Amino acid sequence: MKRLGVCIAGLDGAVASTMVAGAALLRRGLVQPIGLLSEPYTQSHALARWDDIVFAGWDPRSETIHDAALRHGVIGPCKLKPVRRDLAALKPWPAGADRIASFRREHKLDTVVVLNLLPTAQPAASKQYARLAAKHGCPFVNFTPNDCGERALRDVPFAGRDGKTGQTWLKSVLAPALRDRGLRVAGWFSTNLLGNEDGKVVGHPQLGEAKIRDKSKLLGEMLGYEPVHTVRIEYFPPRGDTKESWDYIEAEGFLGQPVQFRISARYPDSILAAPMCLDLCRFIALAARRGERGNQAWLSLYFKAPYGGPPHDFFQQEQALRRYLAGAASS
Numbered sequence: 001m002k003r004l005g006v007c008i009a010g011l012d013g014a015v016a017s018t019m020v021a022g023a024a025l026l027r028r029g030l031v032q033p034i035g036l037l038s039e040p041y042t043q044s045h046a047l048a049r050w051d052d053i054v055f056a057g058w059d060p061r062s063e064t065i066h067d068a069a070l071r072h073g074v075i076g077p078c079k080l081k082p083v084r085r086d087l088a089a090l091k092p093w094p095a096g097a098d099r100i101a102s103f104r105r106e107h108k109l110d111t112v113v114v115l116n117l118l119p120t121a122q123p124a125a126s127k128q129y130a131r132l133a134a135k136h137g138c139p140f141v142n143f144t145p146n147d148c149g150e151r152a153l154r155d156v157p158f159a160g161r162d163g164k165t166g167q168t169w170l171k172s173v174l175a176p177a178l179r180d181r182g183l184r185v186a187g188w189f190s191t192n193l194l195g196n197e198d199g200k201v202v203g204h205p206q207l208g209e210a211k212i213r214d215k216s217k218l219l220g221e222m223l224g225y226e227p228v229h230t231v232r233i234e235y236f237p238p239r240g241d242t243k244e245s246w247d248y249i250e251a252e253g254f255l256g257q258p259v260q261f262r263i264s265a266r267y268p269d270s271i272l273a274a275p276m277c278l279d280l281c282r283f284i285a286l287a288a289r290r291g292e293r294g295n296q297a298w299l300s301l302y303f304k305a306p307y308g309g310p311p312h313d314f315f316q317q318e319q320a321l322r323r324y325l326a327g328a329a330s331s
């Protein structure tokens with residue numbers, strides 16, 4: 001088994017602290033690996049086990065992961081208690097500090113992945129971390145909507161952009177199903193309320209532009225025509241990290257009769273995002289071990305705006321993942 005280092009830009013954030021705390025709970029066998037597509041491939045593809053993954057990263061907040069996790073409140077204090085000491089021992093490096101080489105040496109790591117979990121609308125800092133990854137030959141994952149300057153990453157495997165966690169994931173499941181049933185979608189209205197730090201940024205009319213663009217683009221490609229498509233994000237602090245989303249779909253059925261769907265969802269945003277980030281780190285380390293370079297399109301099911309473009313259809317993306325893994329098992 002290989003030892004894997006994961007360096008996270010934005011280590012004290014909601015997604016990062018949920019991910020690191022989740023991995024600590026998995027390591028101790030205190031939770032089930034729910035929502036982790038990589039888990040069944042651990043043995044067959046020699047993916048890093050939870051015991052063999054070491055986390056580090058950067059954040060100007062310089063809070064321990066335990067304090068960050070408590071502040072975000074995604075995981076309750078009781079659930080965190082058994083891993084409190086592990087999480088209290090982990091503090092971020094100062095933003096931008098070049099510590100990857102000593103981290104790799106100190107922990108005897110075979111692969112170090114850099115994962116971008118910076119706030120939205122931080123392209124300059126995102127590019128800085130992408131350049132650090134390229135300099136140290138590290139695979140890079142961009143879970144944010146930020147531009148990272150992908151040209152700098154051509155010699156390492158990379159994947160992105162913008163995690164497809166909740167509402168957009170459901171859209172990429174439902175739109176192909178409506179299309180394949182022959183229903184004609186006249187309009188799709190999506191709105192959501194989010195009250196965490198990310199919500200503060202993405203709910204801002206200018207700062208949230210990239211997120212709205214990523215959420216808007218894919219519907220026409222999946223349906224084969226452009227219905228009316230409205231996407232809104234509202235920052236609503238009382239909701240915290242638990243996102244509330246509504247979708248209203250107006251379609252035309254047999255005899256031109258209206259067919260309407262209303263979908264209401266509520267879920268902690270980071271609970272959907274964290275296992276996807278863990279999968280991405282384990283999978284992209286596999287790509288690195290196989291000598292892959294450049295965009296890893298087989299990981300596109302994890303992203304709203306995958307590098308390399310469509311398909312956005314979740315089922316086609318899922319098949320691409322399975323095909324790659326089948327090939328990786330036999331090689």
Ligand SMILES: NC(=O)c1ccc[n+]([C@@H]2O[C@H](COP(=O)([O-])OP(=O)(O)OC[C@H]3O[C@@H](n4cnc5c(N)ncnc54)[C@H](O)[C@@H]3O)[C@@H](O)[C@H]2O)c1
Pocket residue numbers: 009010011012013014015016058059060061095096116117118119120122125143144145162163164165166196197198202269270272273
């Ligand atoms: N939660 C989801 O479901 C989801 C889905 C898709 C995409 N994303 C994206 O993931 C990213 C992280 O989301 P989050 O909710 O954890 O955000 P967050 O605001 O909680 O965390 C971001 C962290 O980055 C830190 N940071 C700011 N500048 C930095 C710098 N220069 N260097 C290092 N760290 C810096 C902040 O202090 C903060 O702790 C966002 O871009 C978000 O859009 C999240």
